[in-house]
Amino acid sequence: MLHLNTHQLQIGDTVHLFGMRIHLTREPIITQRERTVYVWIGDVLNPHEVIAADLVPKGFLGEDVWVEGRGWVWKQTNRWEVQGNDLALWAVERPIEAETN
Template sequence: MATTVHLSLPTSQLRPGDIVLEFGMRVRLPEQEPRTWKGFQGRTVYAWKGQVENLDEVLAEGLVPRAFLCEDRWDGGRWVCELTGAWTVQGNDLAIYAVERAAE
């Protein structure tokens, strides 16, 4: 059985496959590297589009608004909120996240 470690890490130290704990969600980071760009005062900003692993619990408990986990799409005359369970983890080195990571 794989063991996990719990860490507090700045955004730059997140890795593919990490689970970020945010607002009661368990967001698994994708296998691809994050988008990066230069932000305020030249700090590098990192953005990971992850997937909420405990989506049913998040929705049942109302941990975040349902609309935050949807993508709007046009459906033949009306807009609909299509539930995707995607969540973006974003920040620079000033942002610190609680992370579950497989032990090495």
């Protein structure tokens, strides 16, 4: 297990947060404030475990979508945003081939 700052994360990393294993799938959204802030979007690899253990509210792992004839319906997406700056430290699994690059 690696411990990395937000700016050291890479696509393909799996971040551990609130009992979730979040596999980063997209380049970060980067915003400049007092410090540079990174927002990584990933897929929760263990959503059923997280929901069963009530580690985060179920509603945080989905979104409301409009379904014709039914109205607004909650849809589970299993997406999570890992947000932080250079001070945030994350427990990370990284594929072995990515560690050597």
